Amino acid sequence: MAHYYRLFVSNFWSENVWLPPNTTWADVAPESSKIIQHTDHRHLFYPLPMALVMLALRYLFEKYWFTPIGLSLGIKNSKPKKAPANVVLEKAYATAKRWKHKQVQGLAKQLDMTERQVERWLRLRKGQNKPSTLTKFCENAWRCLYYFCSFIYGVVILWNKPWLWDINECWNGFPHQSVTSDIWWYYMISMSFYWSLCVSQFFDVKRKDFWQMFIHHIATIVLMCLSWVVNVWRVGSLVLVVHDSADIFLEAAKMAKYSGYQKICDTIFAIFTVLWIVTRIGIFPFWIIRNTSIEAPKMVPMFPAYYIFNSLLCLLLVLHIFWTYLILKIAYNSLNAGQMEGDIRSSSDDYSEDSKSQEKPES
Incomplete structure (x- = not known):
């Protein structure tokens, strides 16, 4: 069994697949150069225990911070009435x-x-098994906090990086590019968060796009892992910062809705819709995917892994288009109804009726 495993690993991680021509794994190993700090594939195990820390932090934040905030906003933690035994x-x-x-x-x-x-x-x-509005509020508050911190941290560390202002710099010197400690933490924390989502998603509020979200998380993790191993982390860092921006407003809009502040929810939802379309349907395909598809082949020799990366990026784009359809559908219905109705993006099928009765009157 061990022999077949080693055979599979050696064939799967073939240099002819994952590295540019005339490049070996020894050339991009962490100890291959004293000047260039290449990525270390062994560090990809760090996000696994870090994901457990992330789940523990979520529990503490939800219990000692988000729950008191939700209760102070008047969100009830009432359990649905159970059906009589029959x-x-x-x-x-x-x-x-x-x-x-x-x-x-x-x-x-x-x-x-x-x-x-x-x-x-x-x-x-x-x-009777539906979660309370307070539970959903706490989930959104946790994700909103993470996306906000992640986006701010990403902008700060990338601000002085040349590839933020000239995306062609992603390929300058590739694959021999030094990874700095700030990028290292950005990648490790982001992967730990998505690993934690893969676990918590099975216990969180069930939504209609459950499997689309799960595929999104897995595709993101695979993309980050492979980009780390092959030193394409510059493009990966841009993908991360572009994705985090709109999600802040998505979660904030849900929090406002569950709190009963409908007008605030509508305003944030409008901002989210515009930002989503700009980043996910505009910047992501026409800046990042366009560069990896058209400009990159002009600057670096092509290799099979290039097509794997591009396919995963396109998979994310397909999911973005699906969610954009849901967002525009909700926006259209909201304009007709005069307010945002239903759950945002995921079209949750478990939005409880008691949350509607808790909506506060607007002055």
Whole structure:
């Protein structure tokens, strides 16, 4: 088994695939030069324990900071009313979460209940496992805090980096580029956050784009890991800072909605929509992907891994287009309704009715 594993690893990490022509792994090893500090693939294990630290920090922030803030804003932590115990209805619910009218009629006749009573039981059963509005508020507050800090840190460390102002500098001297400590931390913390999301997503509020988000997290981690190993981290740093900017307003808009500040939510949502389109549908494809697809081949010799990176970037773009459709759909419905309705981007199917009743009147 060990022999086949080593054989697979040696073939998978072939220099002919991952490195430019006439370049070996020894050439880009951390100890290969005293002048250039190449990336170390062994450091990719650091984000795994760091992800556990990230989850612990989230727990502490949610319990001792975000929850008190949410309660002070009037957000209730009430649990949905549970459906009365009923073995027959529970068995039918386990079989199918949606019941046709004929099935409702049959169950009502079997249990000597009215159709209205059966439908009410189903409605209560669907809602009893939904998280409270306070829980959703805390989740969004955590992500908003992270994206804000990550974006600010990214802008600060990239401000004096030449590739922020001239993206062609991403390929100057490639693959022999020194990674600085600030970029190292930027990458490690970002990867630890996305690893933590891959875990917490299975326990957080379930949304309609659950699998799209999961694919997004995995694609981001794979892209960051491969770009780190092959020293394409300059492009990776630009992708990170472009992605973080709009997400700040996404989470902030959700927080405002759950808090009942509808007008503030609408304003932030409008800012988010514009910023999302500018960064995800404008800057990302027409600045970053355009450079990696058109300009990069003119400056560095092509190698197979180049097409892998570009494919992952295009996968992210496809997800962006899907989410843009959802955002524009919500924006259109909001204009017709006079306010933002539903959950933002992910079209959450578990937005609780009690959050609507908690909305505060606007002056």
